[in-house]
Amino acid sequence: MALEQSLAQLSLASVSAENALTTKTLVFKPKTAKTATPVPVVVIALQDTKTPTSLVAASALVKEPRMASADLVEEFFKVAPTEVSIANLHKDLAGKIKILLDQKITEAGETPLELATASSKAALPANVVVKYLESTGIETVVVDFTAAPSAPAAGASNDAKARKTVAKQKKEESKREDAKLIGITVDKTKDFSAWYSEVVTKGEMLDYYDVSGCYILRPNSYHVWEQIQDWFNIQIKKLGVRNAYFPMFVSSRVLEKEKDHIEGFAPEVAWVTKAGNSELEEHIAIRPTSETVMYPYYAKWIRSHRDLPLKLNQWNSVVRWEFKHPQPFLRTREFLWQEGHTVHLTDKEADEQVMKILDLYTKIYEELLAVPVVKGKKTENEKFAGGNYTTTVEGFIGATGRGIQGATSHHLGTNFSKMFNITVENPEGADKPKVYGVQTSWGLSTRVIGVMVMTHSDNKGLVLPPRVAQTQVVVIPVGLTSKTADDERKGINDGAADIEARLNAADVRVTSDYRDTYTSGWKFANWELKGVPLRVEFGPKDMAQEQVTAVRRDNGEKYTVKLAELETRIPELLETMQKEMLEKARGDFDKHRVKVDEWKDFVPTLNAKNVILSPWCGDADCEDDIKDSSAKNNNGEDEEEDERAPSMGAKSLCIPFEQPELKPGQKCVKCDRAAVTYCMFGRSY
């Protein structure tokens, strides 16, 4: 076979290709019991791919890998460590070693790879290399080394699906003992991040994408977004808001004009500098948000106070090229959101607008997603810099004990209208000074979907609130075996089809599963994984008694529903489930929102996975002090605020509108000043 021949020639060859990607081949030895034979891990990666041992460990499911000794390399590969190349990997090593293959190599197609050892060099098309490795039968895990250890399937690459194993990267100890092959393999309480990644991918909410930090929203999650859109559109239209669409591009000149505003976004702006092969004269940004896109036109359109209020909203995607660890739904480089921007004649009107929208955001969380939130105001430190004040709905992720900002509604005052000259003639007379418009802006993003998943889902997979679930009910015929008589089988299947049709006619989003290649148990697990709220079983006993058995996804409770009552009882059950999901989550949030008046209790309470309500002086420096002092390892370095840093300090999340009463003379939890309010603090996303 030509391939093997050409590989055999590696030791002789010194051919190269100009555009070849350089590679490296590294051999690791994991920690191995003395009585056992070590299983070396060979990493084959592009030269400049970083392959930290932590990621090697997680991907190969081994402990403490270290660079292998020359002896070990010699033993397995018959050459010195500097001479190892794919030419030394062959069928005989199958079962004896593992390979970790850089995902980038699997995606390189026909691009040549330069395979070099200390003494030789060769170039081969990447796909030939991949094919060869496949042919060896050695266990090979394709790894996205750009992903953090906790976000496994970032690899899940596209081509060569058959030859690819998804890197699980989970730690042995967090493996669920009862994990089925198709199901979630990680315990939510033990490795939350890995659990989350499995739930969203196996639940078909999302897939990892070729461009880091971008994700595919599959129908199961996009449907949730559509439900939110439909509901929110109806509500905002009642408030006189109209939808529009502004371009995704902003010229550098315009974007950089409002320096103060853009300062916060500048490091994350994605720039288009080329079209086809032409360099653009002026670089063009992709909107990170649309103030600078929209407000110049607001200034143009608004002439008279009769043009106010102007209330526009748009559904679009924005791009913030963050370099922090991305996370599905929560932190993504492109995300979908709505951004509303209104202009009013008076402060008071703007106040009302801000609060009406905040109420709608609360309802989206609580009534659609069954996720409880706390409404409040951001501190000066945490507010949107360009505005007068920021209101927020704050959620809580019980599994990590961290708060999460749900959505914000800003009162911008006249800060932007002064920058952009959004004015109207003074209603009291054209001779009086012009009046600047008072503005609001507010946004809610696909982050909500992540919060929903984190809140409700469990070790069996997704749990979707019925109101937003793409599929609310799955009908499954049960009790059929190979011994079932044909007419009984037909009766059951026809009955199930009839149930499906009736529910469909009753506006229940229903599907069914008649596959006879799977057991009922497998099907149950599969639909549980996907989060379908209600499973309706129909078997011989049900048929005899003119009923179905309905099983709730969230708590496994079973209900017997008479066929005659299908159209009323099933929607009722769905509504009950919706309501109880919210109640359960609210109970959890309430339990873990702890009132702490003294500093000595602050950090211990925080470390017990709570958010905290504390009396506070309102001082920004004190707020910073609280954050620093509550970091687990307060070593003076900036902690990165992501999930790899559970040690980070507690931020102020909001000053809740609903306030405990301050005792007379109550001091701030941290400093000696008098408290002026209760503030909610917590580690957060």
Add this chain to the structure above:
Amino acid sequence: MALEQSLAQLSLASVSAENALTTKTLVFKPKTAKTATPVPVVVIALQDTKTPTSLVAASALVKEPRMASADLVEEFFKVAPTEVSIANLHKDLAGKIKILLDQKITEAGETPLELATASSKAALPANVVVKYLESTGIETVVVDFTAAPSAPAAGASNDAKARKTVAKQKKEESKREDAKLIGITVDKTKDFSAWYSEVVTKGEMLDYYDVSGCYILRPNSYHVWEQIQDWFNIQIKKLGVRNAYFPMFVSSRVLEKEKDHIEGFAPEVAWVTKAGNSELEEHIAIRPTSETVMYPYYAKWIRSHRDLPLKLNQWNSVVRWEFKHPQPFLRTREFLWQEGHTVHLTDKEADEQVMKILDLYTKIYEELLAVPVVKGKKTENEKFAGGNYTTTVEGFIGATGRGIQGATSHHLGTNFSKMFNITVENPEGADKPKVYGVQTSWGLSTRVIGVMVMTHSDNKGLVLPPRVAQTQVVVIPVGLTSKTADDERKGINDGAADIEARLNAADVRVTSDYRDTYTSGWKFANWELKGVPLRVEFGPKDMAQEQVTAVRRDNGEKYTVKLAELETRIPELLETMQKEMLEKARGDFDKHRVKVDEWKDFVPTLNAKNVILSPWCGDADCEDDIKDSSAKNNNGEDEEEDERAPSMGAKSLCIPFEQPELKPGQKCVKCDRAAVTYCMFGRSY
């Protein structure tokens, strides 16, 4: 800085350039309250551009501008009025003066401008002048001085080059004599392009944007798009299609992988090369379409024939950085569309999918937008290169006699599934060869809105089909004068409010206009401009007779509707109007789709603003020959296919499904071969 130096030399220089355009610099002082500091308006224009004070006033949004006194000029510019040039405009004047810049200068590119003062003269390329003005930070409005005073704000921009008004290009003779100040000033039949630009901007469908080729979709047009989305979503969900969202970014590696596919798009791809200040390691494209984004994941998700059909659709925006003349809705660098991508087990299923979608597209045009289309198949020359065949709905713009592609639905065969390895196990057994999925794709964009506007609108402005109009009815109290008694006025206004409330309750999208600062006539014109389908007048006579007067926007017909019948008759009138708008447009299309069997009649018929149905041999070279031979100026040069080239040749638009019968022995209209089909040819967008 070289530029500033060269400008500083203006007072000394007497250089000139042979082809330089002479210019003038004028300083105006607007009427200013005595207590206020005046803000001079500097007009920089070509020497022979007329700059009437009325236009200066409207463009600069100032009152009664007069030539500034020598004192004022001296105060601001430190020189005598005859010595003012751009050399006297500098950063320190930002915020203190305004500039009105002749649009012709912004369009002059590198053509030199002669900048003369009484004592000196210099020549500089126009774009250098524009850049310099930009660098000053002085508020600059680009003004089309050839436009009527009423259309100032198409520019309404504070800086020069990019925020430019569309070239109006209309000649004096195309000005409408009855043009009112607020209305359309150009005749649709005389200067279609300028008319279109005015209709879409004054009708508040769209605004021109700072980045060339991008436009703002205002609520009046976005609402049309939302109506289309809502309708289409319901229909495709019935066909089992589900919505999803894929990232807007494609890595260069992936995009360039499918060279054949991308070839057509490559020159138009916008590239992100920077994030913040970091150069990206790999350049990332913004999707021009999503085949390469989606299909790798199709390959991953599709494992078994049970996973088929896979039918996904997404609503998104795509970017094609065209360098041709952009046109609102029709040719824009970013545009909104839906793109559906399905995979089937068999050719036949894919055929059916293609046709079902084409039917939906037909209904969007005909039933929602009242625009008739011809369904057919594209020739091999014109089909989507990556597919087996392309079906299309073709529209017709009567005013220009040009065809326009409405939307396309492609049968891709297994071309892409072979590239991307989208396969399933053979249903006849795993030992049989794998089966490649058969694919379709289909898209419809915001272009539809442009076609709708071009088809129905008239010299009074927009005409919107009722089903998609954001506002279907405007209620206007009439017959009120300064002499009207207060109680009668109240009776009329209350009556109108009641009518509005009743129509609103009957699900009619209704608004009203009670402004007493405008006459009824002005209001009528204003709502006609915005295309509201039905005007409901309510005056003293109507009140007495318990009726309203309803006036149709499309044909001005008046109807008397009894108040008691409001809820039934008004919706009926809207439906009738919808139907008759389609009939009228269909009549026009039918009249101008002319059967031509002999070549001698071909070009004359084409030049009479028709599209043509001709017998054709089916040969691609013959098709090219028809195109070349039907160009008005067939000088061998490539004609640019845009509106500035009405002389272009006739393309094949489609082979209509509905075919005239071919006579026995019928020859091709162009060559000597036998005709195999009738084909529709025309000049096109």
